[in-house]
Amino acid sequence: MPAHPERFAVLAAILREGTLAGAARRLGVGKAGLSKRLAAIERELGLPLFERTPRGLRPAEGARSFLDTVARLADELTEAEERLRSGCGRPRGRVRINAALDFGRRHIVPLLPEFLRLHPEVEVELDLEDRYADLLHEDIDVAVRIGRFADSALRARQLGTSRLFVVAAPALLARLPALASPEDLAGAPCLRYRYGRMPEVWDFRCGERTVRVRVRGPLLANNGEAIAAAARAGLGIARLPDFLVEEDVAAGRLVALFPDWDGERLDIRAVFTRERGARPAVRALLDFLAARLRPPRPSNTTERPWTSSSSEAASSAPPAPSSSPATATG
Structure with missing residues (x-):
């Protein structure tokens, strides 16, 4: 098959989209015309490049390496054309x-x-x-x-x-024994966020002291909003990034635990x-x-990095009694 940029673009689009309809949308052409173009390329090569399946197209056996190379060349040609047209490097x-x-x-x-x-x-x-x-x-x-x-x-x-905060609904905290330190989480119902590598392991630091707690609980999810909603409903204690819980803490829907312990920073x-x-x-x-987006905060900052009004929100949150976990101010 002679090297032709248009053919590279066709094969790259089909490879990446996995369907003729998706590739046609990406290229801005009709599906029927694209199907004929693919058939002509395969006929010229004398072998199929894609297998037809009920869910779309996938690389035929032995064609994956060839198609990956074609897709890479298509990207390089597109980038070279953009650089040529942009002259001074205009984004496009x-x-x-x-x-x-x-x-x-x-x-x-x-x-x-x-x-x-x-x-x-x-x-x-x-x-x-x-x-x-x-x-x-x-x-x-x-x-x-x-x-x-x-x-x-x-x-x-x-x-x-971003800093991780440990939070829980006030109603749940009223039912649980007092949580004075991170070690107390080992016997409490916890909600695990499966974005990191070890969602069941929570790390804390207070000065030179570090604590690693292995938690258990009724829910494991790969979405932070789902974990936050479950925490607001009182299902368990959650550890989530500041940008997911700061509004709930400020409004009193959640209480941030262990204010003297520095949660992991990401x-x-x-x-x-x-x-x-x-x-x-x-x-x-x-x-x-x-x-x-805001630059990294110093490690001793008390302001959350993802809200411009975090210090006001923290100061407006209702204070917790001294015998129960305090609402975080940072």
Whole structure:
């Protein structure tokens, strides 16, 4: 098959979308015409590139490596064309972002209108899901990740930090024995958020002292909003990022436990490959997110990093009696 950019784009779109309908939408062509184009390419090669299944198309046996190479070449050709057309590096083209559902909905989505006004030639495709996307094998330009980063094949840009808080509904705390320290969680009903690697292990620090508690409870979920809702309903004690619980704590729907103990702090980063990070549109997005999202706070700060009114909210929360867990001020 002679190397032709249009053929590369066709095969790359079908590979990534997995259906002719999806690939046709991506390319802006008709499904019937695309089907004929694929058939012509396969006929010229003398072998099938995709297997037809009830759910769509998948690479035929032995064709995966070829299709991956074609998709990579299609990306490189697109990027080269963008650089040529942009001249001075003007951002343009599609940028696909992957982020955790709760953080993306609260902090990425509200920023997109401004970004798109600043860069009208950029198109954003946003995927919000609670999983770690594989940037080396998926068609994703930037992933916003919360937590540890140890992938040497990727590059990362710091966007901010988030602190984990342990919270519970006042009604639940009234039924439980007093929780004076993190060790008391070992016998309490806890709600586990399956975004990290070990959702049943909670770490705490107070000065030079560290405590690791293994918790159990009635619910394990991969969505932070679901855990927060269960905590508000009194189902158990939850450990969640500040941006998920700060409003509930300020309103008195949840009580933050162990204010003298520093909950684990999580880095928030934009992660990308070297090749995709060189694209003007991706660089523009990274610069924009870094400027709009708050920088990391000093470790001794008492202000939550993801709300401009956190100190006011904390001061307006009703104080807890001295014999029960206190409402957190940070």
